[in-house]
Amino acid sequence: MDWQQLSKEQQTVAKVLQHAIDRKELAHAYLLEGPAGTGKHETAMLVTQTLFCEQPTDLGPCLTCRNCRRIASGNHPDVIWVVPEEGAASIKKEQIAYLMKEFAYHSVESGRKVFIIEQAEKMTAQAENSLLKFIEEPHSGTLALLITERIHQLLDTIISRCQVLSFVPLSDHAIIRRMTEEGLPQPLLKPAVALTHDYEEAARLSRTEWFAEARSQVLQLLKGLCKSTEAAQLYIYEKFAPNFDDNQKMTVGLDLMLYWYRDLLSLHLNRREEVVYEDQMDRLKEQMLSFSSDQAVQAMSLILDARKQLDAHVNGVSVMERLVIRLGGIR
Numbered sequence: 001m002d003w004q005q006l007s008k009e010q011q012t013v014a015k016v017l018q019h020a021i022d023r024k025e026l027a028h029a030y031l032l033e034g035p036a037g038t039g040k041h042e043t044a045m046l047v048t049q050t051l052f053c054e055q056p057t058d059l060g061p062c063l064t065c066r067n068c069r070r071i072a073s074g075n076h077p078d079v080i081w082v083v084p085e086e087g088a089a090s091i092k093k094e095q096i097a098y099l100m101k102e103f104a105y106h107s108v109e110s111g112r113k114v115f116i117i118e119q120a121e122k123m124t125a126q127a128e129n130s131l132l133k134f135i136e137e138p139h140s141g142t143l144a145l146l147i148t149e150r151i152h153q154l155l156d157t158i159i160s161r162c163q164v165l166s167f168v169p170l171s172d173h174a175i176i177r178r179m180t181e182e183g184l185p186q187p188l189l190k191p192a193v194a195l196t197h198d199y200e201e202a203a204r205l206s207r208t209e210w211f212a213e214a215r216s217q218v219l220q221l222l223k224g225l226c227k228s229t230e231a232a233q234l235y236i237y238e239k240f241a242p243n244f245d246d247n248q249k250m251t252v253g254l255d256l257m258l259y260w261y262r263d264l265l266s267l268h269l270n271r272r273e274e275v276v277y278e279d280q281m282d283r284l285k286e287q288m289l290s291f292s293s294d295q296a297v298q299a300m301s302l303i304l305d306a307r308k309q310l311d312a313h314v315n316g317v318s319v320m321e322r323l324v325i326r327l328g329g330i331r
C-alpha cells in the first residue's frame with residue numbers, strides 16, 4: 001500500500017494523514033475504525049514506515065531501507081505493535097504489561113515512538129485507562145494508532161481523545177484490484193465480488209474449491225440449456241444437485257446464473273466493462289446474436305422469482321428444475 005493507492009481507496013483518510021505528516025502536525029493518537037478489509041492495518045504500516053523511512057519518496061516509504069524492513073518484520077525497537085492472539089477475547093495481560101512499560105519509556109534510537117494496537121476494543125479496562133493516561137500526557141514524538149472494527153466497544157473517553165479516521169467499505173473496483181494484486185484466480189474475482197461486495201468475503205470465496213466448481217457447473221448448465229431443456233434437466237440431477245445441496249448454495253447458483261443474463265444485457269447495452277464472465281466473452285457474444293435484450297431481462301426476472309421461492313424454503317432442486325423449464329421457454 002502506498003499513498004496513491006490509499007488515496008484511491010480511502011480518500012479522506014489519506015488526505016488527513018498526508019496533510020498532518022507534511023506539516024509535521026500529527027495528533028498524538030488516531031483511531032482507525034471501519035469494516036474489515038478496508039486497509040486499516042496497511043495504513044498504520046504506511047504511516048509508520050513513512051515516519052521512519054531513510055529514503056522516502058512522494059509515493060511513500062522506500063520499503064527497502066533498514067527501518068522500512070525492520071518495521072515490516074516487527075523488529076523496530078521504536079515501533080510497538082500489539083495484536084491480540086487469534087480468537088482471544090481480550091489482549092493478554094502480558095501484552096498490556098509490555099505496552100504499559102513501553103508507554104513509560106522514551107524512544108530507543110530515533111526520538112520517535114509509534115504504538116499500534118490492533119483490535120483495540122479488546123483492551124481490558126485497565127489497559128484502556130493506562131492508554132488514556134498516555135494519550136492525555138504524551139511524550140513528544142509519540143504516536144498511538146488504534147485500530148478497530150467495533151468503535152462502539154471502546155470507552156467514550158478514548159474515542160473523544162483520539163482523532164477518528166473512518167474507513168469506508170471498498171468499491172467493487174478497488175476490491176477487484178486488490179484481489180488481482182494478490183494473485184487470486186482471475187475468472188473467479190468478478191463473480192465473487194458481485195456476490196459479496198466485500199473484500200474479505202470475496203477473497204475467501206474465491207479461494208474455495210467449491211466456488212470454482214460452482215461457477216463452472218453454472219456455465220455447464222447454461223450451455224446445456226442452449227441445447228435443450230432436457231439436457232439441462234439431466235445435468236441438474238446428475239451433477240448440479242449434489243454440489244448445491246442446500247438452499248444457501250443454491251442461492252449462489254441462481255446468482256451466478258443471473259450474472260450470465262445480465263452480462264448478455266450489458267453487451268446489448270454496450271457496457272462491456274460491467275461483464276462478470278469476462279473469460280466467456282466469445283460464448284456471450286455468440287449467444288447474444290440469438291438472444292435479445294428483452295429475452296435477457298425476461299430470464300433475469302425468472303431467476304429472481306426462483307430466488308424468492310428459495311427464500312420461502314421451497315426445495316432447491318425443484319426450484320432449479322422449474323426454472324430451467326421456464327428459461328427453456330424463452331429460447
Ligand SMILES: [Zn+2]
Binds near residue numbers: 053054067
Ligand atoms: Zn525506507
